[in-house]
Amino acid sequence: xxxxxxxxxxxxxxxxxxPCVYTPSARLALYLALRHWxxxxxxxxxxxxxxxxxxxxxxxxxxxxxxxxxxxxDGNIDPAAVPERTWRNVDAVLTTNLYGIPxxxxxxxxxxxxxxxxxxxxxxxxxxxxxxxxxxxxxxxAAAFSLSKHVAATAxxxxxVEDERTRRKLETLRDELLLPRSLRADLSTTLRPLARSTxxxxxxxxxxxxxxxxxxxxxxxxxxxxxxxxAPRLAxxxxxxxxxxxxxxxxxxxxxxxxxxHGALVRGQLKLxxxxxxxxxxxxxxxSSLLAGxxxxxxxxxxxxxxxxxxxxxxxxxxxxxxxxLVDRLVRHGVVAGYIYDPPLDDYAGAEFVEPSPDPSxxxxxxxxxxxxxxxxxxxxxxxxxKERAALAHPPLGTRDDLALPVGPTGG
Numbered sequence: 376x377x378x379x380x381x382x383x384x385x386x387x388x389x390x391x392x393x394p395c396v397y398t399p400s401a402r403l404a405l406y407l408a409l410r411h412w413x414x415x416x417x418x419x420x421x422x423x424x425x426x427x428x429x430x431x432x433x434x435x436x437x438x439x440x441x442x443x444x445x446x447x448x449d450g451n452i453d454p455a456a457v458p459e460r461t462w463r464n465v466d467a468v469l470t471t472n473l474y475g476i477p478x479x480x481x482x483x484x485x486x487x488x489x490x491x492x493x494x495x496x497x498x499x500x501x502x503x504x505x506x507x508x509x510x511x512x513x514x515x516x517a518a519a520f521s522l523s524k525h526v527a528a529t530a531x532x533x534x535x536v537e538d539e540r541t542r543r544k545l546e547t548l549r550d551e552l553l554l555p556r557s558l559r560a561d562l563s564t565t566l567r568p569l570a571r572s573t574x575x576x577x578x579x580x581x582x583x584x585x586x587x588x589x590x591x592x593x594x595x596x597x598x599x600x601x602x603x604x605x606a607p608r609l610a611x612x613x614x615x616x617x618x619x620x621x622x623x624x625x626x627x628x629x630x631x632x633x634x635x636x637h638g639a640l641v642r643g644q645l646k647l648x649x650x651x652x653x654x655x656x657x658x659x660x661x662x663s664s665l666l667a668g669x670x671x672x673x674x675x676x677x678x679x680x681x682x683x684x685x686x687x688x689x690x691x692x693x694x695x696x697x698x699x700x701l702v703d704r705l706v707r708h709g710v711v712a713g714y715i716y717d718p719p720l721d722d723y724a725g726a727e728f729v730e731p732s733p734d735p736s737x738x739x740x741x742x743x744x745x746x747x748x749x750x751x752x753x754x755x756x757x758x759x760x761x762k763e764r765a766a767l768a769h770p771p772l773g774t775r776d777d778l779a780l781p782v783g784p785t786g787g
Contacts (some may be wrong), residue, residue, distance in 0.1 A: 376702070378397075378546050378716060379397065379546075379549075379553075379636065380397025380398075380637075380642060381397070381549065382642075382646065383397045383522075383531065383533075383642065383646060383649065383699065384396060384397040384533060386646075386649060387520065387533045387535070387649075388535075389701055390510075391510055391512055391513055391535050392510075392513065393512070393518075393535040393536065393537065394515055394535070394537075394538065394539050394541070394542040395533045395534065395535050395536070395542070396533065396536065396542055396545045396546055396549060397531075397532075397533060398532040398533065398534060398549060398634075399530055399531070399532060399553070399632060399633060399634055399635055399636070399637055400521070400523075400530065400531070400532045400630055400632075400633040400634065401497075401499040401519045401520060401521035401523075401524075401532035401533075402428055402429070402432050402519075402532070402626060402630070402633050403532060403549070403552065403633055403634045404519035404520070404532040404533060404534035404550075405429065405432050405469075405495070405519040405534075406432050406435060406436055406619060406626075407534055407545050407548055407549055407552075408493075408495050408516070408517040408519065408534055408545075408550065409432070409436035409438060409467075410436050410617060411435065411541075411544070411545060412467065412493045412495075412516060412517070413436065413438055413466055413467050413493070413518075414466070415436075415437030415616065415617055416419035416437065416438070416439070416632045417437075417439070417459075417466035417467060417732070418438065418439045418441050418464060418466050418467075419433055419436050419438050419439065419440055419441060419465065419466065419467045419468070419469050419495075420441045420443050420452070420457065420461065420465040420467070420468045420469065421433070421440055421441065421442065421443060421452075421468075421471070421720075422442075422445050422450060422451055422452050422470075422471045422473070422719040422738070423441055423442040423443070423445065423664050423719035423721050423722075423729075423732055423735070423738045424450035424451075424471070424473060424719055424720075424738050424741055424742050425471050425473070425497075425716055425720060426714075426716060427601050427602055427625075427628075427716075427720065427723065427724075428626060428628060428629070429469075430720050430723075430724060430728075430729070431496065431625035431626050432539070432622075432626055433469070433612075434609075434612075434616065434625075434728065435616060435617060435618060435619050435621070435622035435625075435626055435665045436465075436616070436617045437542050438467075438615035438771070439722065439730060440462065440724075440728070440729040440730070441465055441729070441730040442457035442719070442720060442721040442729055442731055442732040442735075442736075442738075443456075443457050443461075443729060443732060444457060444734040444735075444737065445732075445737050445738045445741065446575035446675070446731060446739040446740055447740055447770045448673050448674045448675040448678075448741075448770070449473060449476045449673065449675035449692065449741075450471070450473045450692070450716075450738065450741045450742070450745070451470070451471055451472070451473050451476065451477075451478045451479070451482065452468075452470065452471070452477075452478055452479065453737075454479050454482045454483055454486060455482075455619060456734060457732055459694055461733070462486065462490065463490075463544070463634070465490075465492065466492055466740055467487075467493045467494070467495060468483055468486075468487055468492065468493075468494050468495065469495045469497060470483065470494070470495070470497055470498075470515070471500075472496065472497060472498055472499075472500055472504065472511055473500065473690055473692070473716075474500050474502035474689050474690040474691065474692050474714070474747055475500045475501045475503075475504050475659075475663075475686055475687065475688035475689040475690070475694070475696055476504075476675055476679065476686070476688065477501065477504050477506050477511050477679075477686075477766060478496075480494075480506055480511065480514040480515070481506065481507070481514070483514075483515075484515060484546055485539075487515070487516075488497060493515065493516035493517070494514065494515030494516055495515055495516060495517055495518070495519070496511060496512050496514060496515045496517070496518035496519070497518075497519055497540055498511050498512040498518045498519060498520050498535075499519060499521035499524055499532075499689075500521075500524060500688075500689035500690070501689070502521075502522075502524070502525050502652070502656070502657070502687075502751060503522055503525075503656040503686070503687040504682050504686050504687070504688075505686075512535050514536070515677050516534040516536075516537065517534055517535065517536050517537075517688045518534070518633060518646070518779050519532065519533070519534055519736055520532060520533040520535065521535075522645060522648070522649060522652075524658075525652060525655050525656070525689065526648035526649060526651055526652055526655055527645070527648065528645055528648050529630070529648075530630075530632065530637060530641055530645065542698060552619060553634055553635070553636045554634055554635045554636065555635075555636060556635060556636040556637060556638045557635065558608065558774045559715040583744055585631045599762070600715045600716065600717045601717075601718070601723050602625070602628050604723065604724060605624075605625075606725075606727070606728075608624075609625070609728065610727065610728075610780055611770040617699045619634065655687075657687070658750070659687035659688060659689070659750045659751065660685045660686070660750075661685075661750075661753075662691070662749075662750025662751055662752070662753035663685045663686060663687060663688040663691050663750045663753075664685040665675075665750075665753040665754065665757065666691040666693065666748050666750060666756070666757065667679075667685065667691065669693070669757055671693035671694060671695055671746070671758075671760060671765060671767050672691070672693060672694075673692050673694050673745075675692070676691065676692075677773055685766075687750075689714075690714055690747035690748060690749060690750070691747070691748045691749075691750050691753075692745045692746070692747055692748075693745070693746045693747075693748050693760075694744050694745060694746075694767060694768040694769075694770075695744060695746045695760070695765045695766065695767065695768055696744070696765070696766040696767070697766075698715075698743065698745070698746055698768075701746065701760075701765055702715070702746065703762070705756075705759055705760075706761035706764075708755065708762070709755065710749075710752060710756055710759055712746060712747060712748075713747065714747045715742075715745070715746075716742055717741055717742035717743055717745075718739065718742060718743075719732070719735060719738040719742050720736070721735060722739065723740075736771075737770075740770060740771060744768040746765075
């Protein structure tokens with residue numbers, strides 16, 4: 376009998392040139408990697424500009440998240456700014472590849488090799504991103520991918536590894552962690568992306584979004600950009616880690632079936648959607664190129680490697696003043712901004728749950744001024760920002776990686 380999800384995994388393996396394990400979600404894929412390579416109590420270096428779910432996955436694996444200094448231009452780890460004492464005391468490094476902009480993977484891989492620790496690539500935003508001709512997800516010990524981020528699905532993840540023996544071991548661990556499939560959950564997973572496409576196609580984003588807000592039908596745990604930490608309850612889970620069950624209320628937010636075994640219905644839909652991945656990446660390249668040429672684009676977009684043209688970003692980070700107010704106004708233009716990671720994880724969770732960054736200023740600034748723009752809506756977003764007279768936000772002078780400031784259309 377073939378392993379669960381082997382057809383999808385084989386297709387992804389052909390794309391990457393590495394063996395892959397299929398998982399219902401990228402968060403489960405990352406958890407598998409952390410459990411396999413890290414002992415409980417280990418310390419994982421990561422960017423504080425990241426989804427809070429990733430923080431809880433690290434905690435669920437029984438590990439201590441160590442927040443790294445980041446680049447003010449892209450929110451990814453700045454390896455040169457990490458103190459040597461921190462390098463000497465971490466047990467693994469987790470990249471972000473935020474919005475599809477690659478981490479400094481060549482340097483991170485070199486440092487991890489020197490230290491003899493694993494490099495895990497969170498490539499959920501970065502299918503199709505390459506560095507020096509090499510796909511993101513093939514630089515480290517293992518890499519977690521999210522199919523749902525790129526083909527409008529609501530399920531599907533992969534863990535790419537270095538060899539077949541490791542793949543087989545991780546398939547066994549995955550099978551132990553999977554929950555039984557449910558026909559009702561499979562139907563919901565199949566129909567949700569279709570409903571979402573219908574809403575967008577009929578230009579109903581604004582009324583539907585406002586209705587969901589009015590009736591409290593949005594994810595209850597995300598009243599702001601971050602979910603409610605529930606600190607006392609979270610602290611009580613530490614004695615049970617590693618455990619997905621203990622941390623389930625946090626890990627499952629926005630994706631309750633993150634470790635549910637999908638039936639043939641969901642896997643069949645994912646196969647059809649995965650067949651459109653290259654077309655999706657081509658559209659993202661075009662939209663990313665358009666947004667990178669606007670006056671709100673971060674300098675990081677100009678410095679992206681041009682392997683085969685513009686990178687097919689999942690979101691294009693634009694730097695704007697009064698970001699929070701602008702996010703609300705953009706709904707009137709049919710643009711709902713998501714994937715905003717503010718405040719940084721060390722400010723959000725505090726020293727009880729993470730080791731704070733030695734220099735949090737860049738992460739705080741980037742998180743507060745970044746507007747993640749969907750490249751598939753590039754023209755609509757550009758038009759909306761122009762109508763709203765959005766102003767470029769300039770990083771503060773004296774920032775560590777301060778470069779020549781980009782010139783914006785409306786000043787700042």
